[in-house]
Amino acid sequence: MSEPVSSLTVVRDVGSLRRRIKAWRSANRSIALVPTMGALHAGHLALVERAKALADEVVVSIFVNPTQFGPDEDLSAYPRREADDWNLLAAADVGLLFMPDASVMYPDQFQTEVRVTQVSQGLCGDHRPGHFDGVATVVAKLLLQSLPDYAVFGEKDFQQLVVIQRLVADLDIPVDIVGLPTVRETDGLALSSRNAYLSESERAIAPALYREISAVALDIANGVDVAARCTDAAAALLKAGFDAVEYIEAREAATLAPLTASGGPARVLAAVALGKARLIDNVSVP
Numbered sequence: 001m002s003e004p005v006s007s008l009t010v011v012r013d014v015g016s017l018r019r020r021i022k023a024w025r026s027a028n029r030s031i032a033l034v035p036t037m038g039a040l041h042a043g044h045l046a047l048v049e050r051a052k053a054l055a056d057e058v059v060v061s062i063f064v065n066p067t068q069f070g071p072d073e074d075l076s077a078y079p080r081r082e083a084d085d086w087n088l089l090a091a092a093d094v095g096l097l098f099m100p101d102a103s104v105m106y107p108d109q110f111q112t113e114v115r116v117t118q119v120s121q122g123l124c125g126d127h128r129p130g131h132f133d134g135v136a137t138v139v140a141k142l143l144l145q146s147l148p149d150y151a152v153f154g155e156k157d158f159q160q161l162v163v164i165q166r167l168v169a170d171l172d173i174p175v176d177i178v179g180l181p182t183v184r185e186t187d188g189l190a191l192s193s194r195n196a197y198l199s200e201s202e203r204a205i206a207p208a209l210y211r212e213i214s215a216v217a218l219d220i221a222n223g224v225d226v227a228a229r230c231t232d233a234a235a236a237l238l239k240a241g242f243d244a245v246e247y248i249e250a251r252e253a254a255t256l257a258p259l260t261a262s263g264g265p266a267r268v269l270a271a272v273a274l275g276k277a278r279l280i281d282n283v284s285v286p
């Protein structure tokens with residue numbers, strides 16, 4: 001596919017990114033950033049639409065960040081669809097696409113790491129050691145490279161969103177972090193670039209994850225014992241055909257701390273393995 005004819009500008013280095021942003025700033029334009037790893041789908045495009053509603057100009061970044069993948073994870077297999085992504089962003093009327101390669105983000109002698117200590121622990125943090133350090137570091141860099149007014153993230157990666165909110169609060173990065181509800185297929189499966197790994201039969205099993213966490217959330221709202229209900233749900237997920245359940249837990253939404261009797265907003269979060277895919281999802285407790 002060839003480069004689409006549009007007002008989309010693609011930059012691959014920090015200097016070009018900053019020049020474009022400086023020109024927008026000189027014209028008093030507000031800016032929203034949407035960080036992604038590409039292989040864009042309707043979930044990403046919902047973030048783009050929100051960004052467009054929030055700010056005058058939108059920057060999307062596409063960077064498959066190696067430091068957030070573990071040694072046995074899917075970095076090399078991660079779907080890359082550059083031409084399709086360009087077309088989608090051009091059609092969405094995005095002004096600027098930042099597509100650095102790893103040598104731009106991590107040049108020789110790079111040695112700084114950003115770690116958000118507490119909310120990075122537990123849940124995905126326990127199953128993907130170092131993952132959130134990679135996320136925090138790359139998001140800190142993207143925010144400092146572009147200095148946007150807003151940065152838009154999906155609730156699909158709920159722990160990531162909480163990590164990033166903590167990061168910008170702790171480091172006084174002057175940006176509003178905006179979280180958006182998960183975009184789903186009609187059968188409830190959360191859209192994810194990793195859904196491409198699912199075979200037809202696995203794809204038929206996958207929506208059971210959303211069904212199960214939704215049922216757990218409803219039962220918790222109705223006062224059912226949380227630990228026992230999550231244990232039952234893990235068994236039900238295995239019975240539904242998932243290969244493994246990494247975790248299914250209920251947490252305080254704001255802090256990801258274990259649920260207390262305070263009755264603040266709560267979230268049910270889960271991660272499962274299905275064939276080559278690792279699927280995560282979460283819902284709020286009504």
Ligand code: AMP
Nearest residue numbers: 036037038043153154156157182183191
């Ligand atoms: P990724 O490209 O998977 O790293 O995701 C980039 C951004 O898109 C993150 O903020 C994700 O939380 C968000 N995102 C991914 N899938 C969805 C979805 N189904 N609905 C809403 N946001 C999503």
